[in-house]
Amino acid sequence: MAPKRFHEQFDQIQRALPDVPLAMGPDDSAEFIYEKGVVLARDGEEAHLVENTVRTHFTETTGLVADHVRRGAPQTNRSGITRIQVGDPGHGDRTADRAVAGALRSLREAEGRAGRRLVSRNHVVSIAVNACPGDEPVPAPLTQPPNPAPAGGTYDPVGAVGVLVVDTGLMHDHGSYPLLAHTEGDLQIRETDPDGILQQYVGHGTFIAGLVAAVAPNTEITVRNTLNDAGAILEDQFGEKLFDAVEQGGWPDILSLSAGTSNGRVDGLLGLDGFLRELRAQRTLLVAAAGNNASATPFWPAAYASLPDYADAVLSVGALRADGEFGACFSNHGAWVKVYAPGERLISSLTGFDAPVPYVYQHSTYEACRYGFGYACTCRSPRHTGVLSDGSGKPDQVMFEGFASWSGTSFATPLVAGLVAAHMTAHKEDDPRAAARQLLTANTEFAEVRGAHVPALRPATWRSVPVGPA
Incomplete structure (x- = not known):
């Protein structure tokens, strides 16, 4: 089924x-x-x-x-x-x-x-758009290095670029992963169910923080657990929670947000009006995921990047497939998506490394790409049976020991946030919005997404993975 x-x-x-x-x-x-x-x-x-x-x-x-x-x-x-x-x-x-x-x-x-x-x-x-990331996480062996691999450079708390991740909270043992040793913020409220099984989307914020740290070692990363309840929150509460998140430690240089919604309109979310107007008056750059509906319909708040009043303050990010040459099957697209980055089968820390933790798949994979693509995408590979999709079979269970492979615009977004932060460090640029403009202006890399030639940012330490036919 x-x-x-x-x-x-x-x-x-x-x-x-x-x-x-x-x-x-x-x-x-x-x-x-x-x-x-x-x-x-x-x-x-x-x-x-x-x-x-x-x-x-x-x-x-x-x-x-x-x-x-x-x-x-x-x-x-x-x-x-x-x-x-x-x-x-x-x-x-x-x-x-x-x-x-x-x-x-x-x-x-x-x-x-x-x-x-x-x-x-x-x-x-x-974060559960359509309503999921590009797929569910897959265990990655500890012998397999993260992708992207950690970039060169050192962490200097005095000159570090401030990156705020608004997402699910950090895993309790996130500090056992060296890249996250100095990451601060909120812990995930409930990591496992009563049977000790990792809950869905737990580790999402930790995975994102690991990607930022890999691309930009000289970052002061803070993670807020605003989206702990299945990665979901009502619009009228979200605006207020965003204010809470930025005011706990002051407005950051970069806000990485891998959540949103479409609304069938082209003028944004009423519940975020107040926050976006305040963002515009600050110096913070919002780097936001374009969403995983495989749609050209604007997805908010990422699509604020296409509105003239917010074009400087918001950068929307779509996902490239594992080879980095074309758009991932699930990625939203359109003129409102300003840049694309690898977002398929990235490897980062999902859990800490203190003890293995089991996970039961919630969704079954498909026989063919649900969006009609002809490569071996995450819709169908690797194969697994999920408890929510098919009641006739036993769902697959795996063990996570730290690293995971995961896909979605959720994860292309922190790569771009990290690249902007790394540019600030390398060029001694204090203005994150200026750094984003400079980075995109100097960029000469492109990819093909739905027949369009689009700007693409690929971290130097990211490794492309060949994709075969379906």
Whole structure:
């Protein structure tokens, strides 16, 4: 039985957020996940307008109960967002929410007059896009060096470039990997289930930190565990959590973010408006993953790189396949993706090295690439059976002893963040945004993605891996 990856991940995210009724959007598609019965608006007059417009719409044109429409208590959060309940979250199934759809329709005329969006779904922002990284991790032997291998250079705490990774937390024994000996931040809250099995996405943040450190040894890496719950968080909470992350240690030079969502629009996420406006006023460079939907649909916040107001502050990253010549089958693409880097079968530290830990695969591989590519991609290789995909067979279990091979735009992103940091160190450049511009301007490497000639950044210590036919 072929796995239904998006539905499998939807169920997993729903279990991680048990008190939040979720729906698939805009219908039973794999575009995004959002909270049922709730919309978002900016605080103040706009929230009042949205509430009144939706209530009037429901009273006059639908059978929904207008009394369900109510604003949440006034908030003082830095994101400037108000949650408005527009219907019974228990109404309907996970494939539709006509209350939210009706609320969005009722504001179209008002949005046209205002010249901007006034209302939004409350999307789930996640590392689990479509809804997963390019694949699940595969154990890599300790005799096999990481890829990319550690670059030359030393760590100098005085002049180190500050890199903040907002992701899952660090494994408790991450310091047993020499490259992460001086990495700081939050630990993963729950690494294993009651049976001692590594939970899905645990190690994601540790893997990313290891990639940054390999490419740019002179970095002060901090990891925040903002995305511990199956790598997922609601949009209205995410903006506030990003503020928390940057303010704990001050705005970093580089913020590496391997999470996001599409929303069917080209103007960003309402819940991140406040954070992105503040980011623009800072000197921090946001390096963000383009997502793994194999789609040209903008994926946020990475797609802010295509908006003129944010083009200098955000750098969006797509993934190349293991040979580095073409786009990975899963990578999102389009003019809004500004650069590509290797993102298939990279090797880094998933767990610490203190003791082996078992992992049970959640998803089965496919018989053929689910996106129609003809090379031996991670959709189908290496073969394994997952517990969520096929109840007829025993799921495969493996042991992790430190290193893993993993794929996704999640991991192309820290390579680019590391390359920008390494450029800052090598050229004594204090401005990360200037360093990114210089790096891309001087870059002469390209790859082919969906027939387009695109900029590609490949770390000097990264080793290409031949890819054979499927």
